[in-house]
Structures are given as C-alpha cells and as structure tokens.
Amino acid sequence: MTVAGRASGPAGAERTVAPQVGLLVGGLVLLTAVAVLSMGVGAHPVPPGDVVRALLDYQGTDNHVIVRDVRGPRALLAVAVGAALAVSGALIQTLARNPLAEPGILGVTAGAGFAITIGSALGLAAGQAGELGFAVIGSVIAALLVTAVGRRSPLRLVLTGVALTAVLSGVALGLRLMLPDVFDMYRFWSVGSLAAREQAPLALPVAAIVVSLAGALLLSRALNALALGENVAQTLGAGVGRVRAAALVLITLLCGAATAVAGPILFVGLIVPHLVRKPAAGSVPWLILYAMVLGPVLLLVADIGSRVLLPTGEVPVGIVTAFLGGPMLIWAVRRYGAGSL
Amino acid sequence: MTARLTARDITLRYGDRVVSTRLSLDVPDGAFTAIVGPNACGKSTLLRALVRLMRPEAGQVELDGRAVGDYAPKTLAKQLGFLPQDPLAPEDIKVRQLVSRGRFPHQSLLALWSPEDEEAVTEAMAAAGVEDLAGRPVQELSGGQRQRVWIAMVLAQRTPYLLLDEPTSFLDITHQYQLLGLLARLRDEGRTVIAVLHDINQACRFADHLVAMRDGRVVAEGVPGDIVDAALIKDVFDLPSVIVPDPVTGTPMIVPTLQGE
Numbered sequence: 001m002t003v004a005g006r007a008s009g010p011a012g013a014e015r016t017v018a019p020q021v022g023l024l025v026g027g028l029v030l031l032t033a034v035a036v037l038s039m040g041v042g043a044h045p046v047p048p049g050d051v052v053r054a055l056l057d058y059q060g061t062d063n064h065v066i067v068r069d070v071r072g073p074r075a076l077l078a079v080a081v082g083a084a085l086a087v088s089g090a091l092i093q094t095l096a097r098n099p100l101a102e103p104g105i106l107g108v109t110a111g112a113g114f115a116i117t118i119g120s121a122l123g124l125a126a127g128q129a130g131e132l133g134f135a136v137i138g139s140v141i142a143a144l145l146v147t148a149v150g151r152r153s154p155l156r157l158v159l160t161g162v163a164l165t166a167v168l169s170g171v172a173l174g175l176r177l178m179l180p181d182v183f184d185m186y187r188f189w190s191v192g193s194l195a196a197r198e199q200a201p202l203a204l205p206v207a208a209i210v211v212s213l214a215g216a217l218l219l220s221r222a223l224n225a226l227a228l229g230e231n232v233a234q235t236l237g238a239g240v241g242r243v244r245a246a247a248l249v250l251i252t253l254l255c256g257a258a259t260a261v262a263g264p265i266l267f268v269g270l271i272v273p274h275l276v277r278k279p280a281a282g283s284v285p286w287l288i289l290y291a292m293v294l295g296p297v298l299l300l301v302a303d304i305g306s307r308v309l310l311p312t313g314e315v316p317v318g319i320v321t322a323f324l325g326g327p328m329l330i331w332a333v334r335r336y337g338a339g340s341l
Numbered sequence: 342m343t344a345r346l347t348a349r350d351i352t353l354r355y356g357d358r359v360v361s362t363r364l365s366l367d368v369p370d371g372a373f374t375a376i377v378g379p380n381a382c383g384k385s386t387l388l389r390a391l392v393r394l395m396r397p398e399a400g401q402v403e404l405d406g407r408a409v410g411d412y413a414p415k416t417l418a419k420q421l422g423f424l425p426q427d428p429l430a431p432e433d434i435k436v437r438q439l440v441s442r443g444r445f446p447h448q449s450l451l452a453l454w455s456p457e458d459e460e461a462v463t464e465a466m467a468a469a470g471v472e473d474l475a476g477r478p479v480q481e482l483s484g485g486q487r488q489r490v491w492i493a494m495v496l497a498q499r500t501p502y503l504l505l506d507e508p509t510s511f512l513d514i515t516h517q518y519q520l521l522g523l524l525a526r527l528r529d530e531g532r533t534v535i536a537v538l539h540d541i542n543q544a545c546r547f548a549d550h551l552v553a554m555r556d557g558r559v560v561a562e563g564v565p566g567d568i569v570d571a572a573l574i575k576d577v578f579d580l581p582s583v584i585v586p587d588p589v590t591g592t593p594m595i596v597p598t599l600q601g602e
Contacts, residue, residue: 218450225445228494231425235392236498237418237446282434 020286023279027293034300035079039071041304046071077202078194078303078317079296081258082268084209086295087216088254089269090276090287094223095247096154102270103255105161106248107168109264111142112256114168116189117175120182129201131189132260136205139256142168147248189263194303194317205257212253213292219246220285227284265318267325268295275328298324342369346391346421346502346533350400353386353557360386361557363400368550373528374535375548379578383557384537385426385506391535392423392504418446422500424491426507430479436490437475440466443497465496468530469523485516492523503527505536509543521547541578545569545592553577569593 039054040046046054046063053059054067088103096105104110115138116131124130142164150160176183225238233240255269276290302320309315344367353360360383368374368391376384389395390402393409401408409417422443430439443465444458466472469489474482479490488508495503505524509517517540525547528534538544544551545565552562555577561568570593574582580597587594 221445221448221450224442227429227431228439228442229425229427229429231394231423232428234394234414235418235421235423236442237413237415239414278433280433281438282431283438 020279020281024289024293027290027297031079031293031297031300034297034304035075038075038078038300038304039067042066042071042307073202074194074303075300076206077261078299080206080209081194081262081265082296082299083213083292084254084258084295085265085268086272086291086298087213087288088251088258090273090284090291091216091223091247091251091254092269093273094227094284094287095244095251096158098154098158099274100270101158102266103251104165104264104266104269105158106251106255107142107146107161107164108139108252108255109259110165110168110172111138111140112136112259113186113190113264114138114142114172117172117182117186120185121175121179132201132205135189135260136256139259140252143248143252143256147245147252151244151248194262194299194306202261205261208253208257212250212257215246215250216254216288217285219243219250220288223247223284227282263316263318265299265321267321267329268298271325271328272298342367344368345370345405346403348387348390348397348400348402351390351397351402352399353383353390353395354398355386359557364557364559365400366552366559366562368533368535370533371528371531372533372549373525373547374533374550374552375538375544376535376552376554377538377541377544377577378554378560382554384552384554386557387554388423388504388506388535388537392421393417394423415446418498418500420500421502421504422495422498424495424503424505424508426510428491430487432480434479435475436471436477436479436482437462437466439479439490440471440493440497443494446498461499462497465493465499468496468527469493484511485513485519488512488516488520489523492520496527501532503532503534505534507537507539510539517543541569541574542587542594545594546587546590565592569595 036048036051039051040048044062044066046067050063051067054064055072058064058068085103089101092101092103092105093099112135115134119130119134124134146157146161146164150157176186222233222238222243225236226233226240226243228236230240233243258265272291272295273287276287276294280287280290299317299321302324303317305320305324306315306317309320346368348364348366350363350365352362353364364383364387366387376387378384386395390397391409393402396410401410403409404412404417404420409421412420440462441458444461447458447461463472466475469492471486471489471493474486474490479487482490492505492508503524508524509520512520521543524534524536528549538548548565550562551565551568553560553568553573560577561573569584571582571584574580574584574595580595581599582595582597584593585596586592
C-alpha cells in the first residue's frame with residue numbers, strides 16, 4: 001500500500017495529507033504578510049521593516065508607538081473578528097446544511113442591533129463599553145430564543161432566525177425613526193468598523209473568541225460525523241442533540257462577540273466558508289482551520305482598503321467587505337458552479 | 342442458538358401511529374438475519390429500535406442483558422454498526438476520508454489519527470473491495486460502488502454487529518447479488534449481520550435466519566427452508582404463490598401465481 005504523505009494534523013482531522021497542510025502553512029504566511037502590511041498602512045505610513053522591529057524590538061519611536069498602541073491592537077482585532085465570523089459561518093453552514101446560511105440567521109446580529117437601540121433610547125448604552133455590553137446581551141438573548149424554538153431541525157432553526165430578525169429589526173427601526181439621537185448613535189455602530197474600536201475593552205470579547213475557536217476545533221470531528229446524516233451520526237456515537245447544541249453555543253459566542261466589538265460585518269461569515277470549501281474536501285476540521293486563516297486575511301485586506309480607498313478619511317470596513325464579498329461570491333459560483341451554493 | 346441482541350416486548354410508535362406492540366426478537370449471534378415483509382410492516386422501525394435510533398415506549402432492546410439505552414453512545418457504537426437507507430456523503434469527500442469517519446467511536450476528543458485507525462480503515466476497504474477507489478470523490482461513484490464504500494465506513498467501526506436498512510435498494514441486479522455476497526462473507530468472518538431486505542427470494546438464498554413481519558408483528562422466524570411455504574407468503578404478502586427449490590442453492594424460491602389482473 002502506498003501512502004501519499006501523512007503529517008500530524010489537528011486533533012479533529014480524520015486523516016491528514018501533505019497538500020492540505022501545505023495550503024494551511026501558505027495561508028498562515030499570507031496572513032502574517034497581510035497583518036504586517038496592515039500595521040504599516042494609514043495616514044502615517046510605517047515601513048514593514050519598522051513594523052516588525054516595533055513588535056520584536058520596541059524602541060518607543062513614533063512609528064513604534066503607532067504600531068504597538070493603535071495599529072497592532074486594531075490588526076489583532078481584525079484577526080479575531082475575521083476568524084470568529086468565518087468560523088461561525090462555517091459552523092452554521094455545516095449545521096443548517098444550507099450554503100446560504102450565515103451566522104446572522106440565528107438572530108445574533110439583529111439582537112445586538114435591537115439591544116443597542118433600546119440601550120441608547122434609555123440613555124444607558126453610552127460609550128463603547130456600554131455599547132459592547134448591550135450588543136452582547138442582545139445577541140445572546142436572540143440566539144437563545146431562536147435555538148429554543150428552532151433547535152429540533154435545521155429548517156425550523158433558519159425560519160425562526162429569519163422571523164426573529166425581521167421582528168427585531170422592524171421594532172428597532174421604528175424606535176430609531178422616532179428618536180433621531182438614537183438613530184445617530186446607531187448609525188456608527190451599524191456600518192461595521194474596526195476604526196477606533198481598538199480602544200474599547202477588548203480582552204473579554206477576544207478571549208471569548210479564542211476559547212470558542214478552540215471549542216470549534218474540538219467539536220469538528222463530531223460535526224464530521226453529523227455531516228453523514230443524523231442517523232449515521234447517532235449510531236457512530238456522536239449524540240446529535242448535544243453536538244448541535246454545542247455548535248449553536250459556539251456560533252452565538254463567536255458571532256455575538258465579533259458583532260459586539262465591530263458591529264455587523266456582512267459577507268465574511270458567508271463567503272469565507274465558500275472559498276475554502278473545495279480545498280477542505282468535505283472535512284469539517286479543515287474547513288474550520290482554513291476559515292480561521294482566511295477570515296482574518298479577508299478582514300485585514302478589507303481594513304487596509306478602508307484606510308486607503310478614500311484620500312479624505314476612512315470607509316467603514318463593513319462597507320469594504322460588502323464590496324469585496326459580492327464579487328467573490330459571484331466568482332465562487334462561476335468557478336464551482338451553482339452546486340457549490 | 343445464542344443471542345446477545347434481543348428485543349423484549351417492545352412497543353414502538355411514531356406519534357399516534359403504533360407500529361408494533363409487545364414485539365420480541367432474538368437475533369442469533371454470528372448469523373445473517375434477514376427481516377422481510379410488505380411496505381410499512383414495521384421492519385425498518387424494528388431495525389431503528391435495535392440500534393437505538395428509536396426508543397421503545399414499553400419493553401426494551403438489550404445487548405448482553407443490558408438495555409441499549411443504558412450504554413454510553415460511543416460504547417454502543419463499538420458494538421452496533423448501522424447503515425441507514427439514506428446516508429449523506431458530504432460534497433467533495435474522497436472515499437478514504439468517508440471510510441475514516443467510521444473510526445469516530447474509537448477516537449477520544451484530542452486523539453490524533455492512530456496506527457490502529459489506519460489499519461482498521463485499510464482492512465475495511467479491503468473487505469468491502471473498495472481499495473482501488475481510495476482517492477476517488479464519492480459523488481463520482483456508481484450506486485454499487487457507493488454502497489460498498491458506505492459498508493466499508495461501517496466496517497471501519499469494527500463492530501461485531503452490522504445492521505443494514507434495505508442495502509440493495511437503488512442497485513441494479515448484479516450489484517444486489519454482489520452486495521449480498523459481501524454480507525454473507527462478512528458473516529462467515531464472524532460478524533452478525535441483520536438486514537431489512539425487499540426481495541424475499543434473495544433473503545431466502547442468503548439469510549440463515551428469516552424474520553417475516555406483517556402489521557408490526559413477527560409472523561414467523563427461522564431457517565428459510567423450514568418456515569417458508571405458500572401459506573406463509575399468503576399470510577405475509579397477500580400473494581398467492583408456489584414455492585420451488587432455488588435451482589442454484591436449493592433454498593425456497595417464491596414464484597407468484599398472479600398473472601395480470
């Protein structure tokens with residue numbers, strides 16, 4: 001028997017082969033390059049060499065201060081948010097067996113927006129910490145509601161999520177139209193941005209994202225079993241109900257934390273799983289690993305774009321991802337056929 | 342005859358529809374058991390109850406004298422391998438990767454792929470005759486090849502029991518016989534095989550133990566040659582027939598006497 005090549009892979013992988021490891025390493029190299037680039041680009045450009053020195057050998061020059069205190073945290077935030085959105089997208093698409101599913105269908109995004117609207121209407125969601133708190137509470141409650149009603153089947157879940165999203169968005173919109181101040185405040189949150197968000201208390205959301213990403217990898221082998229159908233998963237000993245519940249918790253944490261810190265950033269959760277589906281070749285562990293690398297790359301590139309596209313200031317990153325994501329989605333459909341959707 | 346796997350007075354129902362009432366069955370160890378009967382007679386439901394996909398409302402399914410419901414999921418999964426009628430192959434998955442998923446019950450949360458996993462997968466693929474397909478995408482395979490790949494997946498689970506729900510449906514006649522031959526060989530190697538089969542003649546030829554069901558009840562069970570006669574076929578299928586010896590194997594062969602209306 002010939003074995004083409006084996007390498008030790010993630011704990012969740014059923015059997016790993018060299019090309020997949022190579023692709024992952026390539027992705028990590030790309031991610032590093034894009035991260036360094038993103039820390040150099042902006043109103044005050046810093047050359048890549050200086051970026052690396054600022055991180056490894058901090059001297060306290062202006063450039064180093066910018067990298068360490070502003071752009072570094074911002075890049076880190078982009079990496080965490082990008083990975084969280086992409087992995088939660090991969091999870092929800094796997095769970096719902098629907099390639100058009102995105103983490104927002106659990107009502108997480110609408111719940112966060114609703115809570116922030118209520119919070120600002122009551123005058124409680126002032127400042128970034130307040131916004132963050134309301135966003136977290138809103139997304140968790142919304143996701144709990146949707147999963148409580150819809151956890152019995154993927155279709156029910158999607159329908160419940162869509163229904164709740166419509167209700168929450170409608171009520172929140174009504175409130176904002178009646179209260180112009182609230183509308184103003186919401187406007188900045190709702191476009192999705194990484195600008196100046198690096199100054200918010202980020203330790204908790206970023207920690208939640210890191211823990212959830214690890215959880216997603218641990219769960220991926222059970223999701224591999226679930227991908228063979230409920231009957232097979234159950235008789236393989238994967239406990240369908242528990243696996244599904246765990247995945248829903250992870251999706252809520254990832255998407256809720258990302259939305260709370262960066263606002264609703266569309267398309268990353270939808271498009272990244274599509275882009276990595278082919279190389280993952282039906283394996284959930286690889287899908288998650290690739291999403292974990294490509295999501296940050298996409299968001300960093302979008303964030304760089306948000307800083308250089310307009311000479312006068314910043315375009316919110318949520319708008320850049322929409323512009324990047326639209327064509328990418330069309331490209332993915334043309335490349336892999338509608339079957340990939 | 343010994344039987345590690347038994348159903349004791351089980352009552353099975355879907356919502357308001359009672360499928361079986363107080364059904365009992367001993368599955369003979371190391372034999373090929375075929376469950377036959379008309380559509381909606383409860384044969385697939387019984388199979389689902391045996392592998393704990395369905396919980397009996399009353400009574401229980403026992404393995405080694407202990408209710409299957411009391412086993413930890415992975416412990417039971419090391420004993421009972423099951424192939425449903427409609428397994429889903431993820432898009433783009435390759436044959437070997439699909440077979441590898443049968444190792445799930447043997448892997449702990451953090452375990453890496455072990456030499457034992459590797460060996461089990463290689464062995465399962467050889468037993469099901471799909472080694473040559475290892476690198477092929479499952480979706481490109483023919484129906485017969487795909488079914489053998491799924492059986493290899495269940496074999497990689499390394500269970501003493503193999504339960505299959507109508508494994509021959511959707512296969513052309515050649516592949517039906519090849520598949521049943523494979524199941525008989527697996528039985529010869531020591532596994533206990535339980536299959537719901539559609540074709541009573543195939544069941545008579547390949548099974549050691551035939552279970553004939555109707556309306557959720559076991560009408561008759563035993564060695565096909567001992568229990569199959571025209572009266573039984575009339576009882577179970579409402580079909581007038583004559584029974585002749587299969588010219589190849591000597592097992593009972595049902596020839597319906599119905600001609601047109």
